[in-house]
Amino acid sequence: MEKKSFRPADFQPELPVEQIILSEPPSSEGVEFDVLFVGAGPASLAGAIKLAQLVKTENEKTGGAFGNVTIGIVEKSAEVGHHILSGAVINPLPFRELFPELPMHEIPFSGPVEKDKVLFLTEKSAVRVPTPPTMKNHGNYVASLCEVVRWLAAQAQSLGVEIFTGFPVRALLTKGSAVIGVRTADSGRNRDGSALPNFQPGTDIAAKVVVLGEGTCGFLTQAYLKWQHISSPNPQIYALGVKEVWRLKKPLDAVVHTMGWPLDSKTFGGSFFYPLQDSQTALGIVVGLDYPDVSTNVHKLLQEMKLHPFFRQYLEGGEMLEWGAKTIPEGGYWSLPSRLSGFGLVLTGDAAGFVDVPSLKGVHYAMTSGILAAKTIFEALKKKDFSAETLSSYDRAVKASMIIKDLYRRRNMRLTFKSGFWLGGVKAGLSYISHGFLLGGLIKVEPDSHVVRHFGRGMIHQTRFQPDGKLTFRKLDAVFKSGNATRDNIPSHLLAAKDVDPAVGEFYAQLCPAGVYEVVDGKLHVSPPNCIDCKATDVLAPRWTPREGGSGPKYMRM
Numbered sequence: 001m002e003k004k005s006f007r008p009a010d011f012q013p014e015l016p017v018e019q020i021i022l023s024e025p026p027s028s029e030g031v032e033f034d035v036l037f038v039g040a041g042p043a044s045l046a047g048a049i050k051l052a053q054l055v056k057t058e059n060e061k062t063g064g065a066f067g068n069v070t071i072g073i074v075e076k077s078a079e080v081g082h083h084i085l086s087g088a089v090i091n092p093l094p095f096r097e098l099f100p101e102l103p104m105h106e107i108p109f110s111g112p113v114e115k116d117k118v119l120f121l122t123e124k125s126a127v128r129v130p131t132p133p134t135m136k137n138h139g140n141y142v143a144s145l146c147e148v149v150r151w152l153a154a155q156a157q158s159l160g161v162e163i164f165t166g167f168p169v170r171a172l173l174t175k176g177s178a179v180i181g182v183r184t185a186d187s188g189r190n191r192d193g194s195a196l197p198n199f200q201p202g203t204d205i206a207a208k209v210v211v212l213g214e215g216t217c218g219f220l221t222q223a224y225l226k227w228q229h230i231s232s233p234n235p236q237i238y239a240l241g242v243k244e245v246w247r248l249k250k251p252l253d254a255v256v257h258t259m260g261w262p263l264d265s266k267t268f269g270g271s272f273f274y275p276l277q278d279s280q281t282a283l284g285i286v287v288g289l290d291y292p293d294v295s296t297n298v299h300k301l302l303q304e305m306k307l308h309p310f311f312r313q314y315l316e317g318g319e320m321l322e323w324g325a326k327t328i329p330e331g332g333y334w335s336l337p338s339r340l341s342g343f344g345l346v347l348t349g350d351a352a353g354f355v356d357v358p359s360l361k362g363v364h365y366a367m368t369s370g371i372l373a374a375k376t377i378f379e380a381l382k383k384k385d386f387s388a389e390t391l392s393s394y395d396r397a398v399k400a401s402m403i404i405k406d407l408y409r410r411r412n413m414r415l416t417f418k419s420g421f422w423l424g425g426v427k428a429g430l431s432y433i434s435h436g437f438l439l440g441g442l443i444k445v446e447p448d449s450h451v452v453r454h455f456g457r458g459m460i461h462q463t464r465f466q467p468d469g470k471l472t473f474r475k476l477d478a479v480f481k482s483g484n485a486t487r488d489n490i491p492s493h494l495l496a497a498k499d500v501d502p503a504v505g506e507f508y509a510q511l512c513p514a515g516v517y518e519v520v521d522g523k524l525h526v527s528p529p530n531c532i533d534c535k536a537t538d539v540l541a542p543r544w545t546p547r548e549g550g551s552g553p554k555y556m557r558m
Contacts, residue, residue: 043349047370
């Protein structure tokens with residue numbers, strides 16, 4: 001009998017917690033830092049900068065009595081920014097805290113938002129609708145987040161922070177309930193796992209405090225939460241965003257968001273279209289990973305969307321410069337971990353789930369969480385106490401901050417769309433105008449992997465689409481535009497279940513924006529070198545694990 005529906009979780013391997021949380025001391029041949037940030041994203045860089053500033057100020061006040069504090073950042077990509085992808089329209093608030101005397105024009109933003117526009121699309125038309133209050137961007141800036149984090153990295157290094165690129169972390173080193181360091185991934189292994197001539201084993205890095213700022217769907221974060229039995233009222237839920245950067249012939253003069261087509265009323269999501277410098281634009285679509293139709297293919301949805309008259313008028317005759325994809329945590333307030341810290345560890349940014357879907361913002365929350373973590377760690381360094389009790393002041397600081405205030409006020413606006421686009425929109429409106437009072441109780445949701453998927457008519461529509469190589473592109477052509485240069489003989493870092501049903505394999509093929517999965521002769525075939533670390537399959541399909549440093553995309557404009 002032909003498969004009619006299935007639940008992705010029934011085919012997904014468990015997270016290998018026992019391989020991630022190691023009860024081992026760091027090797028004596030390793031290195032040591034007082035504070036180690038994992039991931040060179042906005043949360044970690046802001047945190048490292050703030051901590052270095054606090055230490056510098058304290059030493060200036062005390063004549064150097066506080067002493068030297070070693071601060072390190074380890075990043076899996078070959079260069080800072082290579083794995084960074086976001087819209088991005090940025091609230092500059094944390095930049096003003098970190099650099100109060102620096103004029104905004106000296107930060108590499110593309111420019112302030114001059115005009116907002118929200119459109120409702122049908123297949124052939126675009127109707128302007130009133131901009132929801134949460135999506136008004138007066139006072140915010142359009143930016144390439146890649147450029148912003150590269151700039152932040154330079155500021156951090158000028159303060160003495162050491163940044164090590166090409167070092168993905170594969171395990172937390174622990175003693176009892178305390179995190180005492182990390183172990184990085186091996187490099188130089190063949191497809192079968194055997195050592196190549198350039199093989200290098202992972203490095204152990206000891207630290208008094210480890211700050212997890214590893215971004216969306218964090219590998220270490222997931223394992224830590226399971227190990228420490230840290231729960232949340234709701235599981236985290238995710239969206240997949242696929243993005244392109246174009247050089248246009250016709251300039252775009254507004255920050256544009258769309259809803260409606262090419263998504264159906266049962267699928268949550270929308271698009272963005274942002275003007276950048278030098279006649280460039282950022283264009284993308286974001287789709288909730290709780291979509292019901294097996295055939296949903298976010299990459300193809302973006303390609304089809306570009307054929308719409310509204311987008312086509314700008315894109316035709318232009319050039320696609322870069323392509324990428326990334327998951328986004330969308331659960332909001334009810335999906336936040338009940339505890340954000342522990343003995344020797346704190347969670348920041350997207351790893352903790354600090355994203356507000358109604359306002360389409362996460363960067364300034366990530367940076368703010370990094371700053372709050374730095375202030376907590378600074379006090380812990382003063383006390384020479386890194387216990388769970390001492391670091392729990394970070395939890396209290398986050399709860400008192402605008403991060404939680406904003407997320408709580410809009411706690412159910414994303415979750416109401418579980419009722420569908422039209423009813424969800426009404427409920428979201430009521431939630432907003434009542435400041436969360438109406439429909440403010442917990443709306444229970446299940447993990448995206450538990451949502452039943454159905455084989456529908458969408459597959460017929462999707463397979464008719466033929467990219468032209470100018471305005472629309474195949475997945476593999478798009479992956480080339482990501483700068484992906486992963487070697488062909490790298491071991492697979494994707495943990496798939498054995499004997500996956502071919503129908504489920506086809507779901508993986510549609511889900512993955514990078515063409516990693518295909519069904520060949522009734523068997524699931526995996527091409528690990530194609531992977532761009534978007535983490536979509538880690539949410540719904542084979543598990544993602546860290547691989548050799550420098551693998552994956554090399555984003556320059558995202």
